[in-house]
Amino acid sequence: MSYIENRQIEEAAKAHYTMMGIAEGHPLTEQLMQEIQSRQAPQMSDPPISDLSGAAIGTGWPISSGHIITNYHVIAESKEIHLQDISGRQLKAWVILQDEVNDIAALEVEDPSRLPPALPLADTNMPVGSRVFTVKKARCGI
Numbered sequence: 001m002s003y004i005e006n007r008q009i010e011e012a013a014k015a016h017y018t019m020m021g022i023a024e025g026h027p028l029t030e031q032l033m034q035e036i037q038s039r040q041a042p043q044m045s046d047p048p049i050s051d052l053s054g055a056a057i058g059t060g061w062p063i064s065s066g067h068i069i070t071n072y073h074v075i076a077e078s079k080e081i082h083l084q085d086i087s088g089r090q091l092k093a094w095v096i097l098q099d100e101v102n103d104i105a106a107l108e109v110e111d112p113s114r115l116p117p118a119l120p121l122a123d124t125n126m127p128v129g130s131r132v133f134t135v136k137k138a139r140c141g142i
Contacts, residue, residue, distance in 0.1 A: 072105045083109065
């Protein structure tokens with residue numbers, strides 16, 4: 001598979017990731033995933049991590065090209081860091097900044113092109129006492 005074909009698949013995978021957040025279960029979202037899977041070479045994806053004994057598991061989110069924010073307690077005792085997306089693809093990362101007191105860590109990834117788009121950051125300071133919120137993605141069963 002050529003470099004251009006690989007890049008197209010990676011971009012389609014990013015689009016699918018975005019679509020999952022907006023319209024999980026929609027026929028077009030499912031159709032895009034089937035198209036991506038049919039074009040992927042078998043060796044493109046690492047197998048999902050099956051044995052998680054002794055592993056720390058947490059969430060993270062992209063903040064810029066190649067950088068992820070997570071909690072310090074998730075990476076505190078790690079010798080190796082492997083990120084895994086919902087399709088099971090793995091991406092190697094390493095710590096670039098850590099703050100145990102505030103329980104936050106910044107990671108850099110091996111291949112920034114495999115990350116979903118970064119979350120936008122505010123360009124102004126928030127006043128003390130500002131209201132904030134989080135969004136939880138819920139899965140609905142049929």
